[in-house]
Every structure is written in C-alpha cells, then in structure tokens.
Amino acid sequence: MNLTSHLVQRALRLPPPRTRDLTVTRDLRVPMRDGATLLADHWHPAGTSGLPTALIRAPYGRAGLFGTSMARPLAERGFQVLVQSTRGTFGSDGPFDPLRREREDGLDTLDWVIGQPWFGESMILYGPSYLGFVQWAVADALPPQVKAMIPLVTESALTLEFLRADGFSLEAPFGWGVQVAGQERRFAMPRMMLGGKKLRRALHTLPLNKADHAAIGRRYDYLQDILAHDSDSPFWHALDHRDRVADVPVPVSSVGGWYDIFLPGQLRDFQALQGSGHRLTVGPWTHTSPGMGPVGFGEALGFGLDLAEGRQPAERAPVRLYVMGSGEWRDFPAWPPPGSTPRRLHLQADSALAWEPPGDTKPDGYRYDPGDPTPAVGGVRLGFGVTSGAVDQAPLESRADVLTYTTPVLETDVEVIGEVGAEIWFRSSLPYADVFVRLCDVDAEGRSSNVCDGLAGLTGADELTCARVGLWPTAYRFRAGHRIRVQVSSGSFPRFNRNPGTGEPRATARALRVADQLVFHDPERPSAVVLPVMPLSSEGSPG
Numbered sequence: 001m002n003l004t005s006h007l008v009q010r011a012l013r014l015p016p017p018r019t020r021d022l023t024v025t026r027d028l029r030v031p032m033r034d035g036a037t038l039l040a041d042h043w044h045p046a047g048t049s050g051l052p053t054a055l056i057r058a059p060y061g062r063a064g065l066f067g068t069s070m071a072r073p074l075a076e077r078g079f080q081v082l083v084q085s086t087r088g089t090f091g092s093d094g095p096f097d098p099l100r101r102e103r104e105d106g107l108d109t110l111d112w113v114i115g116q117p118w119f120g121e122s123m124i125l126y127g128p129s130y131l132g133f134v135q136w137a138v139a140d141a142l143p144p145q146v147k148a149m150i151p152l153v154t155e156s157a158l159t160l161e162f163l164r165a166d167g168f169s170l171e172a173p174f175g176w177g178v179q180v181a182g183q184e185r186r187f188a189m190p191r192m193m194l195g196g197k198k199l200r201r202a203l204h205t206l207p208l209n210k211a212d213h214a215a216i217g218r219r220y221d222y223l224q225d226i227l228a229h230d231s232d233s234p235f236w237h238a239l240d241h242r243d244r245v246a247d248v249p250v251p252v253s254s255v256g257g258w259y260d261i262f263l264p265g266q267l268r269d270f271q272a273l274q275g276s277g278h279r280l281t282v283g284p285w286t287h288t289s290p291g292m293g294p295v296g297f298g299e300a301l302g303f304g305l306d307l308a309e310g311r312q313p314a315e316r317a318p319v320r321l322y323v324m325g326s327g328e329w330r331d332f333p334a335w336p337p338p339g340s341t342p343r344r345l346h347l348q349a350d351s352a353l354a355w356e357p358p359g360d361t362k363p364d365g366y367r368y369d370p371g372d373p374t375p376a377v378g379g380v381r382l383g384f385g386v387t388s389g390a391v392d393q394a395p396l397e398s399r400a401d402v403l404t405y406t407t408p409v410l411e412t413d414v415e416v417i418g419e420v421g422a423e424i425w426f427r428s429s430l431p432y433a434d435v436f437v438r439l440c441d442v443d444a445e446g447r448s449s450n451v452c453d454g455l456a457g458l459t460g461a462d463e464l465t466c467a468r469v470g471l472w473p474t475a476y477r478f479r480a481g482h483r484i485r486v487q488v489s490s491g492s493f494p495r496f497n498r499n500p501g502t503g504e505p506r507a508t509a510r511a512l513r514v515a516d517q518l519v520f521h522d523p524e525r526p527s528a529v530v531l532p533v534m535p536l537s538s539e540g541s542p543g
Contacts, residue, residue: 013294015301017076021046026062027091030084032108036093040109042118043071044080050120052147052308053113054079054300056127057106057134059098059180061090073297074126078305080118084109086134090184098180098222099133099158099239106138114145121145122308126300128152129262129287133241136269140247147307149248152255152296153287155265156241162261163231166457167434168506170203170497171376172261175383177223178202178215196385203494209507227507245269251277251307253299257285257292258324258452258474259389261382267473270335279303280335282475283322286381286388321417324390324451325441325477336418336473340532345407345484347424347521347528353405353486357526363427363518366401366489370500370512373493374401374436378450380472381495393440393448397487403519406442406485414478418532420452420471424488425464425525429516430501433461436492437469439529440485441478448485451476455496459503464520471529486529488519 025042032038041062044051054074058066062083071081087101088094113119123146125135132154139149139156155161162169178199182188195215202215212223229235252273256266263282270280281299285292306313317331332338345353349361368374378391397404422437438453454471478484491498497506501513521527 014073014297015077017073018078019045019076022072022075024067028082030109030112032087032093032105034104036087038084038087038092038105038109039090040082040084041067041071042080042082043067043075044118045075048080049118051078051080052120052305053123054081054126054304055084055109055113055123056081056131057084057086057102057109058127058131059086059089059096060130060183061085070127074300077301078309079124079300082113089180096180098177099130102134102137102239103241106134107141110138110143110146114143119145122147122310124148124150124300124304124308126150126304128292128296129154130158133158136241136244139241140244140249142249146250148250148304149252150255150296150299150304151252151266152292153257153260153262153266153285155262156245156269157265158239158262159226160231160236160240161265163226163229163236164457165230165232167455168457168497169261169495170208171386171494172382173226174203174211174215174223175199177212177220177226180222181212181216181220192384196383199383200385200494206510206512207508208497224507242269242272245272246274248273251279251303251313253279253303254281255292255296255299256280256282257287257289258282258322258472259284259286259380261287261380263380263472264470267335279316279318279320281320284324288382289389321475323415323417323475323477325479326415330475336532337534340418340534342530343533344526344528344530345486346526347405347486347488347519349521351403351405353407353484357523358521359523361522363520364403365516365518366403367514367516368401368433368490368499369514370491370498371514373498374399374489374491376492376495379438379453379492379495390449390451393438393450393487397448399489402487402489404485404487407483410478410480410482410484412480413536414484414531415476415534415536416478416531417475417534419473420454420529420531422454422467422469422471422486422527422529424467424469424527425520426458426461426467427464427518427520428458428461430513431460431462432499432501432503433458433515433517434490434496434499435467435469436487436489436496437471437529438487439471439474439531440487441476442483442485444481453487453492455492457499464525466525490515490517
C-alpha cells in the first residue's frame, strides 16, 4: 500500500483491513447493448474469488479518488470492487452525454458483472453524487444478486433542482460542466484549481450562452443545455428517475449533508421509499466535506457488507440526524421527524423579528442592482475556490441590498428540525424579481452564521404578492443567549443566476435593470419564516 493510500485510510478512521495484498485487473471491456464498450478496473484480494462485489460507476476516471481512495479501502475489508468509467469518459466509448445514458448502461453492466467467473452471489451499489445518481437510474430493475444501495449526497433527479424556472442555480451546474469538459486534459486538476477566477468571471458573461467560450474557449453542449431547458422540459426526462424510487426492492442507506446541494431531493427520495430496512443519515456537511467519508464507508462496510453476506445489519433508528448548534447526533423514526410544530417568526418594524404578529408598520425597502448583484456568502455551494457551509455573514449583512430582522436574546433554546419555509409579502418596481431568504444564528458575541436559505423567482412582481420561499431543510438548535436572524434580499450570486429584471430567457438576456424592492410586514401582510419547532423538556432538552 502506498503512502497516499495509507494517509487516506488513517484520515477515514476505517476498521483494520482483512488484507493489504490486492490484485487490480485494469481496462476490462464491458459490452453495452448498442455495441459500445465501457472500461472497468477490478480490485480484489489476491488469490480470492466470490467475495461480495461493490459496483462503482463514475465519470471521473478509475484512478486516484476512485481507486486508491475508494476501491482499495473496500477491497481490503471484505469486498471485491468494480470501478467503471461511464460512457464517453476515460477510455469508455462515447460520447459523454451527462446523466442521460445511465439507465441502459447501468443495467447492462449489472448483467455483465453477474456473468463473470469471479462474481460470487451478491453485490452492492455504492458511491456519492453522480456515482449515487447512477444507482437510482437502475433502482427499480435490480437483479436479485444486488442486496443494497448506498447513495451519498445525491438524488434520483440529479441537477433538476438547479434548473427551476423560478430559481436557476448557476454556479454548481456550470462549474461542474466546465470541470467535466476539461477533466481528461493533461494537468486537469491543477488547471481547475488555478482557473477559479476565470470561471467566476465567466459567470458574469452576458449573454450567458457565451459563458462557455469565456470559461473553456469553446462551445460545450451540456452548458448550453442547462441554459436552454428548464427542469420541467421534456429534454430532461431521461435523467429523471424519481418514479423509480418507490419500487426499489433492496434496503437503501442514504447519507447526506445539511449544506449539500442535493439535500432536498435526497430527503424526497427517502420519503418515497417503500418497505422497511432503509436508513437516512444527515450530518453537518457540504457536498465535499471530508467528515462524510467515514460515515459513507461505515455504511458500506457495515450495512452493505452485512446484507451482502446474508446478515441483518446492526439495529439502529431509520433516521439519524446531526443537530447543528447542539453538536449531537439524534435518532428519529422518520423524516421529517414527528412532533414538531410549525411556528411563524414574523418580520417587524425596526429590523425586529418576533413570534407575535406585526403591528401597523411601513414596508422596508432596498435597491437591487444586477450589475452589482447581492453575492453568495457561504451556504449551499459547490466549486473550486468557493467557501460553502456556515460562515460569518457580516460582509453580506452590511450591504444596503440586504434586509435583516433579528429576535431579542433567546431565553430558552429553540430547536428547529424539518422543512423550513418563508412567506414574504413583496413588491418590486419591475415585473420580474427574486426573493432570497436566509435563516441565521447570531451568537452571544454578535457573530451571524447562516443556517439555511432559499430563493423564489417571481413574475408579476410589480403587483403586491406573497412570495413563498422553500428554504433548505435543517436540524439546528438556537441556544439560549443567542438570537435568530432572517435576511431578505433579491439574490445570491453566482449560486443563483442574477435576475436581470427584464424577463428575457436566461441564455440570451443582455440588459440589466435596477429594481426598487419593498418588503411588507403588517397585519394584512404578515411576512414570516415558518419553523418546524421541536418540543423541549422542562430542563430545556429535546422532549
């Protein structure tokens, strides 16, 4: 085992290996129904056959992360592992049409694996993000040899949440498209790391359908597609596997993060699963947090290997959540956890926030300029050089285009677990506008940190309307002595595309119009965030 692998496994805190003597057979040719051939590497303990197989299908290559860091730890601890390059990537026949060919190729790969002389009697599907999406693509048609699925930070309709007509997430899908467009070039990773500023400049391009040229010097079909087709377009039907989730025939252990880009869809998938034996684990992680790795491997080597070897996994609650702010893992019977009460925190005059309805007050206003868009500061983000997760909100809250509303100091803890929403009574000087809402925790020293947020795009915004904003789900404990804060603004760029105020298609919009926005909070227009508040015992602990 090389030094890199040793350091990776120490960092993951894995159980001791059963063996370190592995054999790797590279570039196995896996035939597809249309005559294409996909390449795969087979990792297994030397001199063995018939062990349970962990299947990993990835578009990012078979070495490095998916060899040393992912296949080796599993192959040393009870599995043989097949790592396959998806169609059009790293030697597999192409072209690479992101996300849209994974069902047929996945089913053909399963059939091929089962027919190999080294295959035993069982298999699991494993992997994060795209590697989890390919599991959902075949989930309703698994052969009986598949005993478990372990999808991490992923969902069954990957990326469609980004492409909403009422809230286009620009940064994550565009940055990912730039990554895969150049990932097989020499020195691809250093290029990506050094190209962060160039990518960020490209996101300011007008019109956006020229941004691929600004970022990579050429047209790239995937980047054009995400600009041209909203999430409900028939163009994306081939990558929408939500209708397969209820028919999954095997136990699923799903691992996510509170600041992960795919969390809402991942929770939706868990709720759609039928039958027993499924698990959900959500920690305080972003899409790439290193802390998620040990939990994912633990599920593969516990839950997955137990089922593959014919044992029942160790008993635990169906839902295990890390409650941020308390530093505790808690178990629940379901998602969302039973027992919460939806409570409204109302926006008030003088930047106040209170459980009581507002009085007769004038609206608050701000000016939104898409030429100087309200920036994304922390939160649910993904990209090279991007800071995600909980961060200090002072730079954002000092801007004139961000309104803040804050409670008095809390006398008791307030625990929020579940789906969070907001109802903001809003009017713009323009018919097209966005409403961004962020929930924050202000500690005893006055530092404001983001908890969860969301954005809704409006048409007819020049007429008074109630903007209903779905925020990211969360599990958070606001401590006594802290304060709860709500931000209201009209953007979070480049996480979300800036709203130009013109109604033009996002791919071709050129003009940018400044808008004057009003937020109302009075008895007839009671703007509020709606929090799923959990009961506390008399001692202030969860009841």
